[in-house]
Amino acid sequence: MLEEGWQVTYAAPWSGYDLDRPPAIPGLTTVDLPRSCGRRRHAALRAARRLLKEQGAAHDVVLLHDPELLLATPGLDLPPVVWDVHEDTAAAIEVKGWIPGPLRRPATAIVRGVERVAEHRVRLLLADHHYRSRFRGSHTVVPNVTTVPEQPHPAAQPVDGVLRVVYLGSVTLERGAAEMVEIARRLPEGLRLEVIGPAHGPAQGLLARARDEGLLDWHGFLPGDRAVARLDGALAGLCLLHDMPNFRPSMATKVVEYLGRGIPAVVTPLPVQQDLVERSGAGVVVPFGAVDEVVAVLTSWAADPGPVRDLGRRGHRYVAEHHNWQRLQADFLAALEGIAGGGR
Structure with missing residues (x-):
């Protein structure tokens, strides 16, 4: 404007x-x-x-x-x-x-x-x-x-030897707060979950306790430009929404933002986000509540980050063309x- x-x-x-x-x-x-x-x-x-x-x-x-x-x-x-x-x-x-x-x-x-x-x-x-x-x-x-950078940072860039898995957006139980805490608990050494966004209801205490235990990093609310900048170089972005009526017909903007910043997404099988991941070929779809599957995907990606960067480039190209x-x-x-x- x-x-x-x-x-x-x-x-x-x-x-x-x-x-x-x-x-x-x-x-x-x-x-x-x-x-x-x-x-x-x-x-x-x-x-x-x-x-x-x-x-x-x-x-x-x-x-x-x-x-x-x-x-x-x-x-x-x-x-x-x-x-x-x-x-x-x-x-x-x-x-x-x-x-x-x-x-x-x-x-x-x-x-x-x-x-x-x-x-x-x-x-x-x-x-x-x-x-x-x-x-x-x-x-x-x-x-x-989302606004799509012309040259995103490659995915899977370690910081001090640690690869980051990110979540961006409001955090509630229905958006996968409990699953993310359990995933953070099970991630192998060298992988760490970073949560960017405010928490609401029971998820607030859940995240606070996990942060205090040292399981994950939680930044709380950040302005949009600072929030999306924290996606750069991550191994993957999570979107583990539950099967709720208000989630089914909508595109989760965070998935578009992950792909637009050049990182692959791990999502649950809600129709719109599943369609985006499958059309772009830039991530994986896991069952609702499937903590073991998510940890397995992230562990395998961390062990061989080369293909992950290919996924990130593929997602960036797709979003730059269709969701820019x-x-x-x-x-x-x-x-x-x-x-x-x-x-x-």
Whole structure:
């Protein structure tokens, strides 16, 4: 957006993640908002609504990534509002530990209702082709992909004699936290698991204990550019998602990021990520919960890293051609320009 001359107000919970706001950049204004966490969400929603009420009308378009923020918009005098749909929100309720079990079914129904209303009140951009089935109308799809370096670091580059296996993204039990801790426990000498991302629910204590035992390295939340840079030179990237409804139709962005940075992926057999790994020929698919198989794959790759680097190069070529943000960013900007140009 900035490169194309847009003026951007970027509102996010910087301090909530212990981050400094970005330095002054021409065209960019940053606003610090409270972070919503678990059941503590009302203050963040009130602050977002206050910001939209005070500053929204001075803009040509409002872009929302979090569906909860749709609740901050009713009754306000706003320019066109765009919801950038990045997950199946209703299906995700099943794995939100902060929502009590008896309330999950009614919460799912409420979210589906909000989606139906939102389709008539705001514009939608879909980050995955599979999301089309959730909505009645036809909406622009701009896949959630990654920026791909032209010359990635080769995979399987040891650091102080140790090869790293990486996981990037939010960590929950449903995303394989318990399996990763057990894998870390069983990895042979010279292999080490590195987890990059915040943990939620029981996974937080699980990872903290594993880190304190010295089983793995856990960095917690890192800004996107720093997080993906830590993938460079790793032996492999893990994506051990469980078979959950909200995971089945979606592309796990972390797998695209692994391959785009030139490292092969080890994934569970969810349809979309399995298809990516098989089409690219840049990794392996293991059964759900198959700790022994994962350890065996990683051990064999560490013993003969030459073919692993070939897998990494193959994955990089595939993602550079099919899942490259540089190729899709024009579609994203064109969609927003059309919406902004259409007026209120």
